[in-house]
Amino acid sequence: MQTHIKAAVKYMKDIHAQDTTGHDIAHVKRVHHLAQTIAKSYPNANHYVIEMAALLHDTVDDKLVDPDLAYQILNTFLDDLNVTTTHQEGIRYIIQHMSFRQTKQVGKLQTIEAQIVQDADRLDALGAIGIARTFQFAGHFKEPMWTGEATKESLSHHAVDLDQLSPSAIKHFYEKLLLLKDLMNTPEAKEIATQRHQFLEQFLVQFFDEWEVSDL
Ligand code: ADP
Ligand code: NI
Secondary structure, three states: OHHHHHHHHHHHHHHHOOOOOOOOOOHHHHHHHHHHHOOOOOOOOOOOHHHHHHHHOOOOOOOOHHHHHHHHHHHHHHHHOOOHHHHHHHHHHHHHHHHHHHHHHHHOOOOOHHHHHHHHHHHOOOHHHHHHHHEEEEEEEEOOOOOOOOOOHHHHHHOOOOOOOOHHHHHHHHOHHHHHHHHHOHHHHHHOOOOOOOOHHHHHHHHHHHHHHOOO
């Protein structure tokens, strides 16, 4: 199994090495580490599947690569390593279903392994690192940091239709980041998320304070 983990690390590093979208190697390392930390409270979970899925989870993201091709290459990689069909299915189930966009369609994930990796990935979207990744993502995809289209009060009180706002890093806080705390699967992740969520709130207060300038 150790050889599989080593091979997955190399496979992942080759894919994420040049990333400037918030999916760099350090993101995957943190997700792997957080998943293992949470998994300590779940001795009956399959820790091998958790590690493999954490390492491979962003190698097929349709925001970054052609997913059909990426899955073909991933399947060949897993076959060549002789990963059993059951383990392959466990790993693929996790990486296919863990994204935020899928949450509305698939609801709570069915395996404890998937729930743990999903929590780990979501924790890395919160706190200081989560903020940094969001601005890096926005810059990479040519989104502004903020547009000034709404006040903090109206956003906090859900008095704004988010669909009417143009894309920006700050919009992403309201459409996703601030919702994550309540979507955590495990109590272990929820505890970490609560502290990181507070940091986002604090950041937003200061961001909007500093944003205001007189009209030119
Ligand atoms: P992951 O799959 O690792 O959860 P995503 O692919 O959803 O990450 O996004 C990578 C990073 O960029 C995350 O921190 C995420 O919150 C942020 N992000 C995703 N979509 C946007 C967006 N439209 N604008 C700004 N940041 C975004
Ligand atoms: Ni990720």
